[in-house]
Amino acid sequence: MSPRRVLVLSVVLVILCGVHNSNQCAKKDHGDADHQHNEQIIRSEIPEERSVGEPSVHHEDKDDIQDAESNNLEQTKRLGPEPEEEEEEEEEDLDVEELAEGEMEDAEKTAPARYDGAQLWRIHTSNVSNQDVIKLFESQYDGCVWKTKDDFVDVFLEPHRQEEARRALRDFDVPYEVSINDVQNLIDAQHRSREKKPRRDKRQAQASHQLTWDSYHDLGDIYGYMRTLSQKYPTICKLVNIGKSVEGRGILAMKVAGPKSQRVIWVDGGIHAREWISVASVMYVMDQFIRYWAKQPAHIRSATWYFLPVMNPDGYQYSRTTDRLWRKNRRNFGSCHGVDLNRNFDFKWTGVGASNNPCDMTYRGPKGLSEPESRSVAQFMEKLPRKPVAYITLHSYGQYVLYPWGFASAIPSDHRLLKQTGLDAAESAKLIDGALYTVAPAFQPFGAAAGGSDDWAxxxxxxxxxxxxxxxxxxxxxxxxxxNLIRVTCREALTMIGVISKASLNVQQ
Ligand SMILES: [Zn+2]
Structure with a gap:
């Protein structure tokens, strides 16, 4: 881009950036509230926070695990967030249907959001700054940034803004290509794959105790399958309800441990609602470990695993039923919904890359751990009898293995070790199907973002x-x-998690 054009673009941006534009990037919640107004919303309209309750899981010591080994099903079912509910749950099991349903049955049903003609563009930014492009597209074309890297920005655009945006890029000589020609077509394809096989899926799941990996699944199916596994493999599995979402859904984790299990490894997914592959991958790894536990290498069997496939159950289910591109949880702020749970953890909370506007995609929440979902996870992890040696959180997309820090352009003192293990993990993923995963500190590819679960861990x-x-x-x-790419991606996740597990053997506790 010529210096004159850079100057023109900068002038245009200075003018445009005076215009406030909230960037919710989702169909149902466009809001125009300014920040001051939103502070009022926060004070006056936050529903009273639910009491999440302390995690009331009974952590077994080795002897307890031996008990479980002797097939004592009762022993494995002392679960539940509320102490007074414990007795009932001992008798009845966790009601996973109810936990997946939540407490908002009467909520107004909205028609699913449609994205006909909407496109995803990859804008190449080697000649212009990412920030300039992001500001221009967000403020002028209602663009929604899906991903940024040092040399490109992926922007989602509604059809009626595409022509102007195209003209601007042409005028400023900025190259781009259309990655997704019609977003709704892809969403429809996923729905079709879901409609085709539900009966067969269910029969298969019941008959062979297997969830399928050729479609994405509703929360009810995921929780149902977790219960199936915990019932079929009671000696190594324990279903744990670690808390309750904003809409009253259970937040279900699976503890997987054998008699030799000691150090703790945590794996979660589904913090961001629309990243369905992360949910599928956590389920896949958990399923493989449980069903083939005896065949797992010693470094897997010597760990106590916690799998949390859906940290954001309300958002996930909302993305299944109403808005495929939903990202945040479902906290109601009046004009807008949702906190980005991955900006809500209270280590370096409210720094860069985290918005203070509830209408934004990266809204950090009114305070650190304000949300029941993030708070439940933090409280549960803090109370584990052993501090985890590894925390692995799955997201999409981009194919990265990222290590701290995310909140700033900084690296921890043990970054060399983290990088080397990351490289080993990426190398193992490549062996599956040739896919390349880039290893970097989290701030590097996308820019710093504060309040992430990884930095908190x-x-x-x-x-x-x-x-x-x-x-x-x-x-x-x-x-x-x-x-059709679910299974291969899950296998990549499995092998990478295995590499990290093996490396974590060296942690002195
Ligand atoms: Zn994510």
Whole structure:
């Protein structure tokens, strides 16, 4: 781009950036509230926070695990967030249907959001700054940034803004290509794959105790399958309800441990609602470990695993039923909904990359751990009898293995070790199907973002091996990863988690 054009673009941006524009990037919640107004909303309209209750899981010591080994099903079912509910749950099991349903049955049903003609563009920014492009597209064309990297920005655009945006890029000589020609077509394809097989899926799941990996699944199916596994493999599995979402859904984790299990490894997914592949991948790894526990290498069997496939159950289910591109939780702020749970953890909370506007995609929440979902996870992890040696959180997309820090352009003192293990993990993923995962500190590819669960695990909980893995793809489909790529991506997650598990053997506790 010529110096004159850079100057023109900068002048245009200075003018445009005076215009406030909230960037919610979702169909149902466009809000025009300014920041001051939103502070009032926060004070006056936050529903009274639900009491989440302390996690009331009974952590077994080795002897307890031996008890479980002797098939004592009762022993494995002392679960539940509320102490007074314990007795009932001992008799009845966790009601996973109810936990997946939540407490908002009467909520007004909205028609699913449609994205006909909407496109995803990859704008190449080697000649212009990412920030300039982002500001221009957000303020002028209602663009929604899906992903940024040092040399490109992926922007989602509604059809009626595409022509002007195209003209601007042409005028400023900025190259771009259309990655997704019609977002709704991809969403429809995912729905079709879901409609085709529900009966067969269910029969298969019941008959062979297997969830399928050729479609994405509703929360009810996921929780149902977790219960199936915990019932079928009571000696190594325990279903744990670690808390309650904003809309009253259970937040279900699975503890997987054998008699030799000691050090703790945590794996979660589904913090961001639309990143369905992260949910599928946590389920896949958990399923493989449980069903083939005896065949797992010693470094897997010597760990106590916690799998939390859906940290954001309300958002996930909302993305299944109403808005495929939803990202945040479902906290109601009046004009807008949702807190970005991955900006809500209270280590370096409210720094860069986290918005103070509830209408934004990266809204950090009114305070650190303000949300029941993030708070439940933090409280549960803090109360584990052993501090985890590894914290692995799955997201999409981009194919990255990221290690701290995310809140600033900084790296921890053990960054060499984290990087080397990340490189080993990426190398193992490549062996599956040739996919390349880039290893970097989290701030590097996307810019710093404060309040992430990974920084919290490293900075607050002092977990040694902390990774955010951004799963497939590199941007061809983005969040709308086709169902035929689920299985291969899950296998990549499995092998990478194995590499991190093996490395974590060296942690002295
Ligand atoms: Zn994410």
């Amino acid at each position: 490293k900075g607050h909980l002092k977990v040694k091996y902390v990774y955010t893995i951004e799963l497939r793809d590199k941007g061809r489909y983005g969040f709308l990863l086709p169902t």
